[in-house]
Amino acid sequence: MNEAYRNLPSVDQLLQAVKQRVNGAALPHEALVGVTREVLAGARAAIATGHAPPASDALAEAAARRALVLFQSSLRPLINASGVIIQTNLGRAPLSAPALAAMQTVGAGYSNLEYDLESGERGSRAMHLDDLLRRVTGAEAGLAVNNNAAAIYLALIALAAGREVVVSRGQAVEIGGGFRIPDVLRASGATLVEVGTTNRTYIHDYSQAMSERTALLMRIHSSNFRLTGFVHETPLAELAELGQARGVLVLDDLGSGTLLPTAGYGLAAEPTVQESIAAGAHVVTFSGDKLLGGPQAGLIVGRADIIARLKRHPLARALRVDKTTIAGLEATLLAYARGNATEEIPVWRMIAAPLELLHTRAERIAGSLGASVASCRSAIGGGSLPGETMPSYAVALVTPQPDALAAELRRGDPPVVSRITEGRVLLDVRTILEEQDEHLVRVVREALHASGHEQTSSAERNNE
Numbered sequence: 001m002n003e004a005y006r007n008l009p010s011v012d013q014l015l016q017a018v019k020q021r022v023n024g025a026a027l028p029h030e031a032l033v034g035v036t037r038e039v040l041a042g043a044r045a046a047i048a049t050g051h052a053p054p055a056s057d058a059l060a061e062a063a064a065r066r067a068l069v070l071f072q073s074s075l076r077p078l079i080n081a082s083g084v085i086i087q088t089n090l091g092r093a094p095l096s097a098p099a100l101a102a103m104q105t106v107g108a109g110y111s112n113l114e115y116d117l118e119s120g121e122r123g124s125r126a127m128h129l130d131d132l133l134r135r136v137t138g139a140e141a142g143l144a145v146n147n148n149a150a151a152i153y154l155a156l157i158a159l160a161a162g163r164e165v166v167v168s169r170g171q172a173v174e175i176g177g178g179f180r181i182p183d184v185l186r187a188s189g190a191t192l193v194e195v196g197t198t199n200r201t202y203i204h205d206y207s208q209a210m211s212e213r214t215a216l217l218m219r220i221h222s223s224n225f226r227l228t229g230f231v232h233e234t235p236l237a238e239l240a241e242l243g244q245a246r247g248v249l250v251l252d253d254l255g256s257g258t259l260l261p262t263a264g265y266g267l268a269a270e271p272t273v274q275e276s277i278a279a280g281a282h283v284v285t286f287s288g289d290k291l292l293g294g295p296q297a298g299l300i301v302g303r304a305d306i307i308a309r310l311k312r313h314p315l316a317r318a319l320r321v322d323k324t325t326i327a328g329l330e331a332t333l334l335a336y337a338r339g340n341a342t343e344e345i346p347v348w349r350m351i352a353a354p355l356e357l358l359h360t361r362a363e364r365i366a367g368s369l370g371a372s373v374a375s376c377r378s379a380i381g382g383g384s385l386p387g388e389t390m391p392s393y394a395v396a397l398v399t400p401q402p403d404a405l406a407a408e409l410r411r412g413d414p415p416v417v418s419r420i421t422e423g424r425v426l427l428d429v430r431t432i433l434e435e436q437d438e439h440l441v442r443v444v445r446e447a448l449h450a451s452g453h454e455q456t457s458s459a460e461r462n463n464e
């Protein structure tokens with residue numbers, strides 16, 4: 001037993017071995033001493049529980065690896081080959097080149113964030129997006145906050161705290177990540193009044209539930225599920241008419257929302273922000289990083305006096321966006337204003353990608369891997385268009401252990417996130433950024449090699 005401890009290297013000996021291994025990484029001495037002690041302590045604990053003493057080389061290797069990880073970013077870019085365009089877990093919308101450039105420029109220096117260049121006096125950060133939001137949505141005014149959850153929360157607190165909000169039973173839903181409409185309503189100090197049934201809610205259900213305590217009629221877009229069959233949702237225009245007649249505001253939470261019609265791409269129609277405004281909603285909320293394709297944000301557009309109230313509310317300060325977000329949003333919204341969103345914004349480029357182009361890319365990647373091409377289906381994701389998919393092409397990898405290969409791909413540099421369908425590992429090219437094709441080929445080749453399953457087939461096979 002004692003001998004086992006004596007065979008361990010000293011801190012100094014191990015430290016020298018670790019330094020040789022991380023040579024060139026310029027890691028601070030203190031950090032190397034720290035991991036060296038940790039690894040030695042681990043080895044002593046292992047010996048104490050009856051394990052054989054680890055070899056010095058293995059200890060040095062473990063300490064070096066641990067030291068390198070300490071100075072690596074935890075947040076790493078990866079290749080999304082899953083075929084889900086807007087994936088919350090993978091960071092939702094990739095940003096456009098102009099949005100990134102604007103964020104870089106504004107982030108790197110000073111700006112007129114809250115400074116009026118005309119007068120040389122204090123300005124408002126809300127002024128930068130107000131006009132653009134008006135132009136692209138048709139609303140009277142607009143405001144950006146941290147995310148759509150914050151947008152809903154601010155609207156409810158400012159417009160309905162201490163009063164009642166009427167919501168269809170079929171819309172009092174959980175949106176994801178535990179974000180539940182009834183909980184948010186309660187947290188804002190408003191009282192939820194559920195009307196109708198899960199599948200059918202009519203305008204008279206709303207009107208019968210209204211009283212002098214009613215502050216808002218709220219519609220929530222059922223973004224992550226779909227009711228089919230014997231279903232009736234009250235059209236927004238009817239709600240707006242009722243609200244108008246009774247002097248009650250109508251809040252429409254679109255979730256993703258979109259400024260471009262999705263129906264032009266073989267998809268069902270996701271409601272547009274412009275449609276909600278035109279239908280008479282007084283306040284409309286939607287995300288910045290779903291189908292809009294910009295940075296994380298929540299956008300609130302609607303009647304000018306209501307937006308002004310929201311801006312003045314003390315909570316607006318707590319939920320406000322920073323300069324880089326404003327810069328990214330402005331550049332993203334400008335693409336819509338100029339009419340070139342489908343060329344410029346990655347989310348829309350992916351939606352609009354011609355099938356032949358996807359096929360060509362899949363062939364090229366598959367060709368250099370000796371793999372085959374399969375037709376597959378991509379999804380929009382991000383709580384928009386549930387159940388809707390678009391035809392696409394994937395590189396199909398054949399292996400007896402698809403889970404093991406998928407795990408090996410995730411260990412790549414950069415990691416690759418794939419999808420397993422019918423026992424094959426699929427790499428859907430629709431969500432792979434074109435500039436990533438080369439990296440993808442390298443990582444996949446390494447993963448196939450590591451798992452011993454180099455591909456041999458180049459014949460095309462169909463997946464569905």
Ligand SMILES: *Cc1c(COP(=O)(O)O)cnc(C)c1O
Nearest residue numbers: 147148149223254255256287383
């Ligand atoms: C996604 C979503 C939200 C939350 O938006 P975040 O930007 O993630 O905060 C709210 N409502 C609906 C209907 C959604 O789909």
